[in-house]
Amino acid sequence: MNLRPDLAIIAANVAPGARVLDVGCGDGALMAALRAERQVDARGLEIDPANVAAAVARGLSVIQGDADTDLADYPADAFDYAILSQTLQTTRRPDQVLDQLLRIGRKAFVSFPNFAHWRVRLSLLWGGRMPVTRLLPLKWYETPNIHHTTIDDFRAYVRERGLTVDGAWFLSGDKLTSAAAANFRAEHAVFLLRR
Template sequence: MSLRPDLAIIAANVAPGSRVLDVGCGDGALMAALEETRSCDARGLELDAGDVATAVARGLSVVQGNADTDLADYPDAAFDYAILSQTLQTTMRPDVVLDELLRIGARAFVSFPNFAHWRVRASLLWGGRMPVTTLLPLAWYETPNIHHVTVDDFRAHVAARGIIVEGAWFLNRGRPTSAAAANFRAEHAVFLLRR
């Protein structure tokens, strides 16, 4: 099974046998990979009913729920990892969601599209319009992205809150790229965090 590049990074860095909560798990592709290749106990939370049905049909433990409201129902330290991939920018209160991830998981993986990537900047500068790219494929009026985060914004946020970055990976066109000038060069970022 081929995973999206950010999910492949996460799957490769989750310790075998871990308890995992995948928040915004979609159809459960990452969960299935973690169960099959890392012997993890993976659970999922997903807003979209169709994706929940697909994941459950695959034999995965997924419930329908909302990251903005339902993470509070999970007990402290219930998981080794809480994962939020390409979902942070769609939440109403990303700061609260991040706090919840780190409350319920010993570590958290967070991935997001970088809104400061040079193509996004060029689209705004030269075209004067909100960009439509591979990672941001929808027009401004139909996108679920409501908080446009950049690599530097995220780094500053976690530093100000005393959150430790254990790992960071940056992608450009689905391939790893250097951390040097990541705010400008990376289309996508993946962070591994802990308190």
């Protein structure tokens, strides 16, 4: 199955047979891959009704809901993994959503675009305007992104909260790049966290 690079990293690192909640699951591409390749028990939460319909049409267990308000309804430790891919920056209270993820799942995968990538910096420096890139394709007034974060911001958050990082992957384009200078070089980050 052809997955987005961050989703492929997540799929490769979920234990076979695990219980997974994919928050902001989109059309269910990751859930379908996990079900087919890892035999996981995957559930999804998605805000967009069209994406919910597409995921359900794939035979996936997805409900419509909002990460900002509906995660509190899930019991603690109900899942082995809670996944939040390219959704953190669209939530109203990312800190509360992360707390809920780590309450619901024993571990949490979080992926997000890095707003400190050199192309973003260059766009602001030379053009003086919010960037439009392959990973951030919408103009500032169209984007669902309301909390722009960087890899270094996220690392500081993890340290402040006393969370453990079990894995971190950094993408430049569709390829992995080293952790060295990731805040400058990586367009996208994937973290695997636990309390």
